[in-house]
Amino acid sequence: MSYILTLDVGTTSVKTCIFNEVFKLLGYSCSEYTLLTQGNNMVELDSEVYWETSKYGIKKAIEASSINAKDIGSITITSQGETLIPVDEFGKPLRNAIVWLDARAEEEAEFIRRGFSSKEIYETTGIPEISSACPVCKVLWIKDKEPEIYEKTYRFMLLEDLLIQKITGRFVTEKCLMSSTGYFDINQGVLWKKILSYAGINVDKFPEIMDCGKVVGKILPDVAENLCINSGLVVTTGAMDQAASAIGAGNIDIGVVTETTGTALVVAATVDVPDYSNTAMLNIMRHGIEGKFLILPYNQTSGIILKWFKDEFCWNEIEMCNLCGKSVYDCLDELAAGVSALSNGLLLLPHFAGMLTPEINPSVKGVFFGVGLDTKKPHFIRSILEGIAYMLKQNLDMLEDMGIEVKEIRSLGGGSKSGLWSQIKADVNNCNIQIMEQEESTSLGAAILGSMAMGIYNSFMEACMVVRVKKSFKPDNQITDAYSQGYEKYMKLYECLKSLF
Structure with a gap:
């Protein structure tokens, strides 16, 4: 049996999981790091920390699993979006990563907003407003404030891209992760050259764009030796963490909606065609499933x-x-x-x-x-x-106003561990709230993407048959009124x- 290893690279930690081909979790590790915060809304991290923490997590997860590391067949990575790392032609980071939380580029964001209407930006990128968090603003900040770094940059990488390059040597990204950059046309699946031209950013400074859940290549021999794992191991593209989490909870078609109550509240609904006419201008991004999109109502504090x-x-x-x-x-x-x-x-x-x-x-x-x-x-x-x-x-009412039917609500994140909170959500929404059997839904979604790339399953529907509900909270009719x-x-x-x- 070939095992699937996943890396879920979050804001302050890397979660490493090892699954078998029927997605039973065999090994788990969580390794944390501390962000570097400065004045002027700057949030950074030494880019090498992501790689060193990932290597440590891989070794610890293998130890926890008791499997033969040589039997791991693939690695799939999912990560946060918007964290930007400029690298040279050898993949070496040229400066600290600018973390997604970083808001230094407000001047650059205002410059871009002056050049484009909100309508054009939204209908091209799915982003309701260009903010300082968008990588397009961060790239422009580097170009304006650190021109020597900009000139030396071979590729501007996102976090998943960086780790794929470390493992395979290839400079690639994927369409889901690119969706929140501000320089990606989510309709055509290509760089939005108009905004890059306006900002004076060279379009050649970005990696090759691949679909999610596709084979990138084999692990580099020296990396395999360092990690003591299979030299024939294959690395695949994943998806941004929100999309991977949706896949891991079986949110792959219209009707199933996931809600993640963590630091923020993020709702995700799968659609076939993006609807840019919604008055709330909800975030829209490419799904990890080709031909589908996610609509993502987002609230910053929950x-x-x-x-x-x-x-x-x-x-x-x-x-x-x-x-x-x-x-x-x-x-x-x-x-x-x-x-x-x-x-x-x-x-x-x-x-x-x-x-x-x-x-x-x-x-x-x-x-x-x-x-x-x-x-x-x-x-x-x-x-x-x-x-x-x-x-x-x-x-959820906004989604239904858009014609998106909400048949099932699957609850994820730390809030889903509270039975009382889940019951309150069921009573308020007058709808069943389902808690998933596999709590690490983001890692499971990455594993499903990896299994599709490796040909273990023929369809997402088949792969997601293993996604199971642990408990369902039904609304109490005496309280819903x-x-x-x-x-x-x-x-x-x-x-x-x-x-x-």
Whole structure:
């Protein structure tokens, strides 16, 4: 049997997984790193850290799996988008990686916005607004502020691209990962030369663009020797982490929607044709499946609000849980479960870092509305869970307004570990919330892409037959009516307050 190794390269860690051909997880490793933050909204990381951490993770996952490393047949990589690394002709990084969180290039973003209408940008790239996070702005920043680096740059690489080059020696990228760069035409699947020409950026400084889930080539002999793995191992393209996660949860066709409650709330819906007429201008990107697209409503703050509340106001619970070895989030769930639906009239507007959907409004702040002398800590905790469930419903309603049917909601991310939160989401949305058997859905999606590249499966439908639901939370008819009224109040709250932000 040939095994599939995957790398999920995130913001602060690399997760390495080893699956067999029926996608049973055999080995796992998670290795962390610390970002370099500076003034002027700069967020970087030594580019070699990604590679060194990946190599360490591969070795640890092999140890954990107890398999013969020579039996690993392929490696597939999925990564965050928008992190940019300029490299020379030998693949050597010329400076630190500019991480996706980096917002230094606002001047460059404003320059590009002056040259193109929002409509043209959106209908070409699927991005509702060019921001300083877009790689096109980061490339222009390097060109303007570090011209010696720009001149030496052979290729501007994204994170998955960098690691593929390290392993195979080839300079390639893939269409899904390119979708959030600002210089990729998601309709034609090619570089958007018009915007690059406007910015004075050489189109030859970008890698070859491949489809997702395709064979790139074999591992370099010295890399295979260093890792003590099969010298005939094949490396394949993956997909951006959001698309890989959708595939790993079986979100490969219309009707199945995934929601990821992590730091942010990200909803993903698969469509065959992108709809640029939606008034909310929702993010649209290439799926990891050729011929399909993902519509991605995105809200910047969800689970991080619960973490903020825990860190700022739950010191006693943290201390108690540290002493007894219990998860503090389980403790917060128990407190929230002790109060009834609607949190005694307390309502959260969960936009703590501005709003991207249903409209772009960076001035919006979070609001707890309806605080009284009888409001207790459990009410605040439950109102956070409810407020984010309302935000999810607002996103799903927007999808349905676009004609996208929502038959199933599959819940991913750290928030999916809370049974109470999943039940609240089911009650608010009056729809089943499904929790997946494989928690590492992003890595599983990468493994599915790898299996398709290797010809193990003939179709995504066949490969995704192994994707299984662990538990389904059904709406409680006695509570859905109450939450319907709560949602109406939630929708009115923003309309009443938005002129004050």
